[in-house]
Amino acid sequence: MTHFLEVVLRGLGSGAIYALLALGFVIIYKSTGVISFAQPAMMLTGATITSYVGPALGVMLFAGFSFFASMAVAALLTAAFALVIERGAVRPMVGRPAFVVAIITIGIDIVVRVVTSGFIGLGARNIPNPWGLERVELAGLRVQERHLVSLATLAVVVAVLFWFYRYTRHGLAMRAAAFDQEAALTQGVSVGSVFALSWAMAGALAAVAGSLLAISAGVDRQIWIVALVALPAIILGGLDSLEGAVIGGLAIGVVESLVGTYQRDYAPWLGDNFAVVSPYVLMLLVLLAKPYGIFGTPEVRRV
Amino acid sequence: MTGPSAERTEPAPVARLDDVHLSFAGVKAVNGVSFEVRPGELFAIIGPNGAGKTSLFNVLSGVYRPQEGSVEFLGESILGRRPHRIAAMGMARTFQNIALFEHLTVLDNLMLGRHQHITYGFLQAFAWVGTARRQEIEHRRAVEEIVDFLELEQWRNMPVGLLPYGVQKRVELGRALAMEPKLLLLDEPVAGMNLEETEDTARYVLDIRDELDVPIIMVEHDMGLVMDLADRVLVVDFGTPIATGTPDEVQRHPDVVRAYLGSEVGP
């Protein structure tokens, strides 16, 4: 039982990172109706920036502070970078079919990843942090500190986002812009700023996720692949639902961890790397029951 | 187009609703409506906004399944039947918010109306010889007659999305006619039209009813049109029927005046 709970906790830890990534996807989707395939590149860029800023900051006060400070700087810089991209390559496409914009984001993803990879170099870039692979004992369970850090960060981010969407007019404006840009414009909503804001927020979230991901083994050129796991997470939760993204991300982390640990013993015939595809299998199973994910808004269809 | 002459000898109603109830999460859209449409009849349904008129159409064409009541078309119960099967039986309709296939041309939209009458399958489609080609040409001719009837010549190869509103409404009517319907449902056929277009539409509707002998159910807020054309009128309010009768009868009905007509502003 202890072992099982430890496995679940580990899953929640990586799930927190998926959830942060998923939130980025959902924020962009909610306000623009587009899935941005540039998010993996944003994550890579954010983590890379952290790996440069961290050592530059040195150890201030205590090592954890340095990590969070460099992560915050990276989040800001990545957000700014996302703004530039949005302005240059996405804004001109306002009102175009979502899939054309999606392909554009794929092009952006290629370009940004190549450039960022140049800054990463061949090996992995380490991100200074005090946690590494250390573990602590919590109520009899041995947990990796980095997982607790990820979960705590997620909690803070969720609180801030909840406040933002609930108590500012921008939240509603962002949703309106996604449904009907022209109608939103006539309400005085600046669709341009809505787009910019959502890209910036998603960029910052990707940077945070990337930095957390790199705690244990650093940033290498291939970590962007992890961002793709956020896709089944958002579908599972419901494309336009923030709480769905969080739950979906955590659920996928846990399932992946459980499958990775136990599937070899109980269902070896599924193949050794089944854990890698388990998020997609979970997504499929959920969608068979709920076509719009757990929290997604059903499309309005009326004649 | 073959006139449904068979029906004329049959006294049975074309469509019949009996005590239909339909509600959505708290909203009673249709509340105990019964009516029947007889062969060759132009039947109008009027009522305030949100009274459930469109919902009645949706019940008839199988989009909504009522919680209670029975729905019959051509003597068969069509309750729970899928929309495409009901359409194939010969029920055609137009939509309150134009529902054309906007990227297709007028001709293609009309050809889609003939979907059920074209029988070749997709394997034949690939080769485009024999049956496929013959049928396309044959049905194209039928469609051209509708183009002619509705005076759509000048638009026929334009994507409908680019056409003026009034023309789009006419194309929609054409598409319904192309189905060679045994019952035609028109949801606000003249909304948003100017006077001239309204007159044109009135003429088409009369011709369809009189010369093709297709019974029609029409929902419309233009009282002039309803009163001039309809044989019988059903008035609903909050899903509940409040009056049925000839235009003159319902026009004088106090409930109707109160709930619906007001002091009558309109052309």
Added chain:
Amino acid sequence: MLSARNLEVVYDDVVLALRGVSIDVPEDKIVALLGSNGAGKTTLLRALTGLLDIHDGEVTKGRVTLDETPIHRTSPERIVRQGVRQVLEGRRVFVELGVEENLKVGAHTARARMADNLERVYALFPVLGDRRAATAGYLSGGEQQMLAIGRAMMSEPRYLLLDEPTLGLAPRMVENIRDVVLEINKGGTAVLLVEQNATMALSIADHGYVMETGRVVLDKPAAALLRDDDVREFYLGLHPGEDGRKSFRDTKHYRRKKRWSA
């Protein structure tokens, strides 16, 4: 005053939709804009509120001014902030948002008095109040139209441009809208009313314009328009020498029967 001078608008670099249109919407007045389908009424409204851009349209000549300041290069949301508000043709409610959420989006530029304005809208359209939590997309056509107008009122605009507000409304509701427009106008909002229902529009307007194929062909006080023979015949259905409207059953059957009886 909101005005357009010699406005020429081109879509997609090829379609000339307005050919030198000039109109004035004075403060505190109701102006009616009539015209057949495709005459360019909607295009004119788009030019007034900066929405041409997203339709690939462009002002190629002339100008739009608000209180003498040119605004035809201003972004739509700025124009809204300056108090010019358009209700789009065809309702265009945010179908997946709730009724009240729609209204709140409408209040985007006027958050401070949102609560009051909500009450005002619910008072004008009680149906909306009853269904404030309902998903807007499932409202009936007429209910959606009310929501669209209500949404525009949420920011207390100085100029309200209504594009066919009575489309698909029941007779009593048309009356209702007429009263609402009058009331909005009394509250100090100038209204530009684009309508197919000419009787209703001219009955409350101070001034009227008639457009045909991208041009203004008549520009007269509303009362004068009501007496104009052409307007009477083509827009009101009143023929000279006849009293009242003739029945739709009597419209001419020219052209018919040519090939149909086959």
Added chain:
Amino acid sequence: RGGGEADGESAVSAPGVSDEACPDAVNADNGCIYLGTISDLTQGPFAPLGVPITEAQAAFWNRVNEDGGIGGYDIDVTTYVKDNLYNPQTHQQVYGEIEGDVLALAQTLGSPTTLAIIPDMDRDEMVGAPASWTSLWAFEDAILESGANYCVEGMNAVDYMVGEKDISSVMAVGFPGDYGGDGAAGAEIAAEANGLEFTGVETAPGQEAQAGAISAIVKQKPDLVLLGTGPTETAVIVGQAAAQGFQGQFIGLGPTWNPALLETPAAPALEALYMQSGYWGPFGTETPGHQAMRDALGEVAQPNDGYTAGWAWSYPLKAALEEWLEGDYDKDRAGLLEAVQSLETIDYEGMLPEEAGNRTGDPDETIFRESVLSKVDPEAPSGVTIVSDFTAGPTASEHTFDGACFEG
């Protein structure tokens, strides 16, 4: 066939051989032999290896040119360099683009990618040096591999541990296929020979994909884990298994190591539990070849064993070119192929024994069965130093190779 036709007057009539001097020639009087390189240079998973390999090869041939070239020719390996993105289709396409312009391939990186061009290479009578150590290459005549293969590495790793400690179980953790799968096959053969319990665990690339492998290791506690993954996965697996209390030995195949791992949180675990297998001594080893390489490369940002590999892999082609130009062979590609097949020894300048270069006779006779083992040493240039020099364990020595191990 399109592209650079050979010069009519030249005695040598092979594509990619020219009487004109190379661009940026060292010896302006020499003709030029162009060699092609198809490697993983940007986005592919093996770019961290492909880049240093390619750079070391440029340095290697530059040194050859500085020594006067070969038979009146300078060798150019920088004009026709292509990125394969580790994609067989791209590999095949760029091969077609440079085929007519090069005499041979100084590098063709990856197994599935190289397999995609082998029919073309056969048709074109093209010779190429691989950049992978799969046992499959022993069975391809046109492929000029060097040193032991993964399969032999796996056998030797197990035999070594059997010699050192009293072990009873072996687990192979790695990517499936030509690399990890090949090493695992070798380990399995050796485990069987030594009567050890064997488990094979396949894993996929990516930090977050290692949970299954880690839990298998922690649960079964094998005495030896043979790793056949990339460096990042190595750090994650070793680091986290150690953090969960695993104390057994890890031995990683050649490509598992990257000195940058010593900066990750897994460094202490790696120092304690990890050993690296290799096909020759790591970057800092003292042999004339290694020394020449270090001199030629000068200051490198991060000395890793991609450089060593690129350098060592170049010797056979050098030997083949010398043999071809100096010997009595047709001066076309077929002649070069013939020259290759007549090589009995190759001077690796001490990086590998000379007999490792034997290419006469059937594969089972020529497969080189000695590998080296190193331990983590933060002081060493590439983070590891030799603990066991060239040795062939009993299993590898006795095994009969009759096909690629991973296919067996």
Added chain:
Amino acid sequence: MTTLSTGSTSSTGAARGTATRARRGGRPSGRPQLYRSYAQELALFNTRPKRIWVGIIVLTAFGLSQMLTDNHLNTLALAYAFAIGALGLNIITGLAGQVSLGHAFFLGVGAYTAAAISGDPDGRTIGFGITNILVWLPAAGLVAGIAGVVVAPLATRLRGLYLAIVTLGLVFIGEHLFREWSDLTGGAGVGRESAVPELFGIEFARDGDLLTSDQKFYLLMLVLMLVFALGARNLARSRTGRAFAAVRDRDMAAEMMAINLPRAKTVAFAISSFYAGCSGALIYSIIGFFEPSTFGLLLSVQFIAMVLIGGAGTVSGAIMGALFITLLPTLTRELPAYVPFISGQVTDTPNVFQLEQVLYGLLIVGFLLFEPRGLFGIWIRIRNYWKGWPFSY
């Protein structure tokens, strides 16, 4: 949100002219004439300029087989094989409006089916030794088509991006399957030989007396692509194609036109997967060898890019898009040579190899920014320009 179609304007202009002309000519002499003119109007290439242009293009395409080097022919042959897949994706996505990111999976199914049928029976992977292309090509299409039918129920339940991402999941799950089933696929990191192309004794993979292997492949792929394109064009203008377009534009209205939605979507998936399966079998028969990870996200994305860049919804757009995306890497490998001050050294940053990738991305982005309606849109623009010339409007 899934309105991908820009192609509905296809042939509008040209067809319109003839339509009126045909009718004018037809009326006085009664029905037989009228009959004939509809037939003419409905013909595929119904105007003289159209016929001439298509003729010139096809002849040139055949002529290229004698003019280009083998290497270029090989690349073009691949492009044509990709075009078949793009035509398939265009049917499901451009025509029927169901955005599928699962195309790579169906390509894989086709490629493995063909490889297994024609593979060496004594090889290390499954093989039945039937190398006749007339056997393995239809089989590849059929098996993929059946896989499409199995997946189709998802499409009837899901909409828009949900469907897109679920089909993406299909790619990942399919890749896993391909990796694990190493008897069939040779396994991850290894791969297997692909289908052996042979037709009436002609072996395409070998140079012949008259034609080189690349010339033979080129001609074969050209002919096949033309056949598949013709089929797709016919389908698009048929009852089935119209039903797809109706489902795309307004599925509820389509149902009330008596169109059976689940059936239409299933048929669309089946046909599209059939094309994909054939395309997969052909692409890898040219390359000769393939590996399970080939059928990943990237391949699907490439196909989506082809369809969008070409201009969704049109046959010629899909072909142009496929040519563009397949030839783009060849182009970007050439371009850096013209950029000064950029290092050819692999260890430098930036270097030419990075620039290649950046250019690839930038060209796609730049292209869509400049002309979101795709290559087909550019063509329409050019045509409109000449039509309107010398008047601007």
